Amino acid sequence: MASASSPHSGSYWDRTPSQLAVDCWAFGRRRALRRGRTRCACASPRLTALASARRRRCGISRGGCRARAACTKLARNAVTIYDRQRCTSIHSYRTGLVQLTRFPDSRQPLGATMPKDVITTRAKDYNQWYLDIVREADMAEVAEVVKGCIVFKPNGYAIWEMMQRELDNRIKETGHSNVYFPLLIPESFLRREAQHVEGFAPEVAVVTHAGGEKLTEPYVIRPTSETIIGYFMAKWIRSYRDLPLLLNQWANVMRWELRTRPFLRTTEFLWSEGHTAHATEAEAERETLMILHDVYADFAEQVMAVPVIRGLKTEQEKFAGALRSYCIEAMMQDGRALQAGTSHNLGQNFAKAFDITYTDQNNTVQHCWTTSWGVSTRLIGALIMTHSDDEGLVIPPRLAPTQVVLVPIYKNEAERTKVREAVARITADWKGRLRFKIDDRDNLTPGFKFNEWELKGVPVRVEVGPKDVEKGSVALARRDVPGREGKSFVPQDGLTERIVVLLEEIQAALFARALAFREQHSAFVSTYDELKQQIERGFAWAYWDGNDEDEKRIQDETRATIRCIPLEQPGTPGTCVYTGRPTTRQVVFARAY
RNA sequence: CGGGGCGUGGCUCAGCCUGGUAGAGCGCCGCGUUCGGGACGCGGAGGUCGGAGGUUCAAAUCCUCUCGCCCCGACCA
Numbered sequence: 001m002a003s004a005s006s007p008h009s010g011s012y013w014d015r016t017p018s019q020l021a022v023d024c025w026a027f028g029r030r031r032a033l034r035r036g037r038t039r040c041a042c043a044s045p046r047l048t049a050l051a052s053a054r055r056r057r058c059g060i061s062r063g064g065c066r067a068r069a070a071c072t073k074l075a076r077n078a079v080t081i082y083d084r085q086r087c088t089s090i091h092s093y094r095t096g097l098v099q100l101t102r103f104p105d106s107r108q109p110l111g112a113t114m115p116k117d118v119i120t121t122r123a124k125d126y127n128q129w130y131l132d133i134v135r136e137a138d139m140a141e142v143a144e145v146v147k148g149c150i151v152f153k154p155n156g157y158a159i160w161e162m163m164q165r166e167l168d169n170r171i172k173e174t175g176h177s178n179v180y181f182p183l184l185i186p187e188s189f190l191r192r193e194a195q196h197v198e199g200f201a202p203e204v205a206v207v208t209h210a211g212g213e214k215l216t217e218p219y220v221i222r223p224t225s226e227t228i229i230g231y232f233m234a235k236w237i238r239s240y241r242d243l244p245l246l247l248n249q250w251a252n253v254m255r256w257e258l259r260t261r262p263f264l265r266t267t268e269f270l271w272s273e274g275h276t277a278h279a280t281e282a283e284a285e286r287e288t289l290m291i292l293h294d295v296y297a298d299f300a301e302q303v304m305a306v307p308v309i310r311g312l313k314t315e316q317e318k319f320a321g322a323l324r325s326y327c328i329e330a331m332m333q334d335g336r337a338l339q340a341g342t343s344h345n346l347g348q349n350f351a352k353a354f355d356i357t358y359t360d361q362n363n364t365v366q367h368c369w370t371t372s373w374g375v376s377t378r379l380i381g382a383l384i385m386t387h388s389d390d391e392g393l394v395i396p397p398r399l400a401p402t403q404v405v406l407v408p409i410y411k412n413e414a415e416r417t418k419v420r421e422a423v424a425r426i427t428a429d430w431k432g433r434l435r436f437k438i439d440d441r442d443n444l445t446p447g448f449k450f451n452e453w454e455l456k457g458v459p460v461r462v463e464v465g466p467k468d469v470e471k472g473s474v475a476l477a478r479r480d481v482p483g484r485e486g487k488s489f490v491p492q493d494g495l496t497e498r499i500v501v502l503l504e505e506i507q508a509a510l511f512a513r514a515l516a517f518r519e520q521h522s523a524f525v526s527t528y529d530e531l532k533q534q535i536e537r538g539f540a541w542a543y544w545d546g547n548d549e550d551e552k553r554i555q556d557e558t559r560a561t562i563r564c565i566p567l568e569q570p571g572t573p574g575t576c577v578y579t580g581r582p583t584t585r586q587v588v589f590a591r592a593y
Numbered sequence: 594c595g596g597g598g599c600g601u602g603g604c605u606c607a608g609c610c611u612g613g614u615a616g617a618g619c620g621c622c623g624c625g626u627u628c629g630g631g632a633c634g635c636g637g638a639g640g641u642c643g644g645a646g647g648u649u650c651a652a653a654u655c656c657u658c659u660c661g662c663c664c665c666g667a668c669c670a
Contacts, residue, residue, distance in 0.1 A: 118631095142662095142663095144661080144662055144663085145661085145662090147662090202668080202669080203668095203669070255669085256669095257668085257669060257670085258667080258668055258669065259668080259669075259670095264670095265669080265670070317670085339670075407629095409628070409629055410628075411627080411628055412628095415628095442628090444628090444631090445627080445628050445630090445631075445632060446628060446629060446630075447628080447629080447630040447631055447632085448628095448630085448631045448632085449630090449631090450629090450630050450631080451630065451631050452631080454630095463629070465628095465629050466629090467629075468629090475629075483630080484630070487630095561670090592670065593670070
């Protein structure tokens with residue numbers, strides 16, 4: 001990805017809207033202008049070419065212009081420069097010698113704000129598109145004062161609250177209780193489980209001082225809570241009658257990542273972490289899978305409209321300290337995989353490390369079998385990258401904090417009164433049935449509001465203007481079909497019912513679209529060459545009978561990993577894509593976030 | 594930790610090479626005209642130029658140190 005660097009470098013210019021690209025600007029300070037010593041500087045080969053053509057037309061010899069008159073003339077044909085983020089003019093002299101005017105073939109008026117282009121298109125730069133959505137939909141802001149952290153702004157946090165609500169319901173319905181454990185964990189706790197410490201040690205933050213003194217034992221800021229919860233479970237569980245112990249915690253955790261991206265990977269993130277203890281392995285396994293299916297996959301597909309593949313992680317990819325890790329994997333619009341949730345059967349590893357034991361019916365002391373599972377604010381990233389488009393965020397109706405926005409339209413006081421009455425009548429029965437907002441800000445034009453709500457992903461927009469008041473109609477626009485195409489005019493009668501139906505229709509359409517995308521970008525591969533090609537497009541399904549080393553080698557060579565061994569297997573025999581050995585097991589390869 | 598870039602009104606950035614009055618657009622505030630897909634005019638407020646030293650009659654600009662952020666890589670998923 002090119003970086004937005006100084007205006008003198010090519011990359012900066014290459015990213016400005018093409019037909020507006022700009023050519024050259026006079027620089028130098030006023031004193032220089034007074035002395036007639038202004039130079040014209042040009043950037044990027046294309047712009048240089050444009051500028052020299054213009055210079056020829058203006059009768060200026062090479063090397064920029066020195067004379068005052070020439071400079072004025074040159075500048076008159078120049079255009080202002082637009083900055084990438086706001087696409088606003090960043091440089092125009094209104095005084096002095098330099099009067100910037102329109103570039104002849106530019107269709108945009110100078111200085112006017114430029115719509116569109118505030119979001120980089122997906123085709124141009126997927127990475128930048130993602131960041132643009134996060135910023136323009138006002139979901140989060142990079143907290144530049146705290147490395148790798150973000151501020152969850154109201155629009156982003158509201159989505160998290162919706163996720164919390166839905167997940168919390170499911171977690172409680174399946175018998176779990178919420179608890180809260182300390183943020184700080186004695187460093188020694190982490191070391192008790194060998195694989196666990198190996199997995200997390202490099203990325204924990206450690207508190208060494210407090211109260212003005214060095215601590216005798218440092219605390220780590222929890223990267224996850226298996227250890228401290230394990231410690232307390234050991235105290236709480238005495239007999240089989242205390243089992244199963246089913247806990248969930250809503251918390252923040254910290255993992256010191258080197259490379260971060262809003263929501264997808266941040267130093268601190270919010271999540272739900274479940275921790276349970278059971279009497280038998282079978283029961284723990286049942287719990288692990290139940291969470292995967294009934295809580296995580298169900299939430300992802302039914303609420304987020306994100307189709308997921310449920311699978312088992314390979315040894316390579318499993319949680320540090322787990323017996324087995326299961327996951328749900330989703331496909332983003334660039335064909336890369338995103339792990340949207342994990343559920344681990346921890347076996348007796350933590351039970352042994354923390355001495356979590358119980359006395360069974362036969363008065364024998366046994367180690368418990370524990371599980372843990374989690375989903376995080378990363379889901380917000382999954383949401384964005386699954387449904388959103390070049391116009392902005394798209395939120396599925398069941399998850400949308402605001403499902404419907406109503407924009408009243410009027411020119412004068414008389415119209416305003418009429419429209420307002422109609423709006424009151426129309427929305428009378430919305431309360432309790434729809435999550436809605438009425439955008440009655442009167443310092444903004446309707447057009448601006450349409451775009452803004454589209455940018456923010458509200459699923460349905462209703463417009464009510466004077467014409468609608470006369471005709472008894474409204475304009476109804478659906479976000480999953482952006483722009484004017486998604487707009488239709490419908491009668492006010494029965495509108496509420498119509499919207500309720502439409503919301504479900506949008507929900508289903510989003511899921512169907514995401515599923516179709518995933519299918520189009522998935523393929524079965526039988527050779528290593530095919531595998532290499534397919535992971536450029538999306539998911540590669542393949543027979544697999546390799547070992548850890550084979551897997552690592554593939555990752556080094558292709559940057560792709562085995563995302564999971566899907567739980568649904570075809571069951572038919574085939575040959576391993578890498579080793580050629582016969583097997584019935586298929587896996588999914590992909591590049592991952 | 595290596596390589597690169599950047600710190601100037603709320604935001605995005607000019608100005609620095611060649612030292613001499615702090616600039617623009619957007620945003621914000623006020624008034625007026627507008628309002629069915631990103632409106633416009635006029636007026637206004639707003640900046641110890643990241644920090645500390647140094648050079649100089651004079652530093653946003655030159656020198657030294659320092660702090661911070663971003664990008665690419667390494668790491669992680």
